[in-house]
Amino acid sequence: MPRSLSTPLTQRLGIAFPIVQGPMNGGSTPAMVAAVSNAGGLGSLAAGGLAPNEIRSQVASIRAQTSNPFNINLFVLDKPTPTDDEVRCALDQLQPIRAELGLVPGQPQEFYCEDFQQQFDTLVDLRVPVVSFTFGLLDAPSVQRLHKAGSLVIGTATSIAEALAWEASGADIICAQGTEAGGHRGTFLGHPDNSMIGSLALIPQIVDAVALPVIAAGGIMDGRGIAAALTLGAQAAQLGTAFLTSAESPIHPAWRKEIRLSTDTSTRTSRTFTGRAARGITNDYMTRMAEHEQDIPSYPIQNALTMEIRKAAGVANRSDLMSLWAGQAAGMSRSRDDGVSAATLVNTLAKETIAAFG
Numbered sequence: 001m002p003r004s005l006s007t008p009l010t011q012r013l014g015i016a017f018p019i020v021q022g023p024m025n026g027g028s029t030p031a032m033v034a035a036v037s038n039a040g041g042l043g044s045l046a047a048g049g050l051a052p053n054e055i056r057s058q059v060a061s062i063r064a065q066t067s068n069p070f071n072i073n074l075f076v077l078d079k080p081t082p083t084d085d086e087v088r089c090a091l092d093q094l095q096p097i098r099a100e101l102g103l104v105p106g107q108p109q110e111f112y113c114e115d116f117q118q119q120f121d122t123l124v125d126l127r128v129p130v131v132s133f134t135f136g137l138l139d140a141p142s143v144q145r146l147h148k149a150g151s152l153v154i155g156t157a158t159s160i161a162e163a164l165a166w167e168a169s170g171a172d173i174i175c176a177q178g179t180e181a182g183g184h185r186g187t188f189l190g191h192p193d194n195s196m197i198g199s200l201a202l203i204p205q206i207v208d209a210v211a212l213p214v215i216a217a218g219g220i221m222d223g224r225g226i227a228a229a230l231t232l233g234a235q236a237a238q239l240g241t242a243f244l245t246s247a248e249s250p251i252h253p254a255w256r257k258e259i260r261l262s263t264d265t266s267t268r269t270s271r272t273f274t275g276r277a278a279r280g281i282t283n284d285y286m287t288r289m290a291e292h293e294q295d296i297p298s299y300p301i302q303n304a305l306t307m308e309i310r311k312a313a314g315v316a317n318r319s320d321l322m323s324l325w326a327g328q329a330a331g332m333s334r335s336r337d338d339g340v341s342a343a344t345l346v347n348t349l350a351k352e353t354i355a356a357f358g
């Protein structure tokens with residue numbers, strides 16, 4: 001049994017346990033981040049959907065609740081340039097579902113997503129301890145700006161090529177995202193279907209390919225999974241779905257219930273909600289929209305065009321039409337009490353990991 005769960009990466013990050021609470025757009029909050037960081041893990045805030053002033057206030061809130069290291073995460077996105085035709089076609093495809101929810105026909109949007117460069121400049125200015133990125137790659141000068149601001153940089157990779165690209169840009173840490181992971185695929189090189197690599201295969205191959213420390217993400221729900229990831233050469237494990245049913249999770253009760261009811265075969269990846277492949281619990285929306293899988297606009301256009309549907313589905317308590325992001329191991333959440341505190345979860349995960357090595 002290891003005397004502690006310390007790894008070179010936990011020492012560099014200044015955290016007690018090799019446990020990262022994954023950033024989750026719509027699922028992570030400053031309270032969750034602070035609770036995890038105070039418990040000895042690395043809390044992560046998803047800031048991809050936040051305006052610069054919201055990033056500032058949420059970082060201030062985290063800083064007011066913890067003096068330990070934490071991570072802020074962004075989506076690397078180009079400015080979207082949708083054509084009128086693709087927006088009109090996407091709105092037509094969504095119209096039957098809008099009508100069912102009592103929504104008037106959708107219109108092209110003025111606003112599709114926050115400006116990445118403004119979000120990035122805000123992060124540099126805030127000088128946060130750790131920053132992570134998904135959906136794309138930073139260039140070397142951008143990574144250097146973050147280093148000068150005192151931030152460690154994590155790049156998400158779903159393949160060896162992506163891990164090597166982040167290493168070449170100067171990133172400090174690779175987050176290897178296996179296909180089991182809940183939420184969006186981070187793929188940015190090649191076709192996403194070619195990067196659906198399971199964690200058991202992906203982690204050791206990325207560990208062997210790069211000189212950087214690796215955080216393993218995807219399908220890890222308990223200490224056995226963390227021990228497995230460490231055995232494969234990762235220096236920490238990132239868990240998202242496990243924290244979605246914690247006390248600090250803000251998700252809709254119907255989403256929480258679906259996670260608790262899920263089984264090994266409940267999830268699939270789909271582009272239909274957002275235009276980027278993302279793993280969630282299969283529901284009526286996904287199956288009805290599956291015929292359009294290949295011809296819907298890419299992220300963030302479809303994401304913006306389905307926003308009203310997802311909000312209305314929440315108000316109507318219609319889990320059949322909500323996005324129910326969750327990983328392949330979501331059913332394992334039933335091994336915990338619903339609403340376990342994030343701090344208890346971190347401590348329990350650490351104990352289970354030590355027991356798994358024993």
Ligand SMILES: Cc1cc2nc3c(=O)[nH]c(=O)nc-3n(C[C@H](O)[C@H](O)[C@H](O)COP(=O)(O)O)c2cc1C
Nearest residue numbers: 022023024025046134181182183218219240241327
């Ligand atoms: C609801 C949800 C939202 C997510 N949002 C983000 C995000 O904004 N940025 C990111 O890098 N990863 C995001 N992820 C991925 C998680 O950070 C984490 O890597 C993943 O959940 C790990 O796999 P698991 O769900 O099997 O634990 C999200 C995952 C979920 C479930």
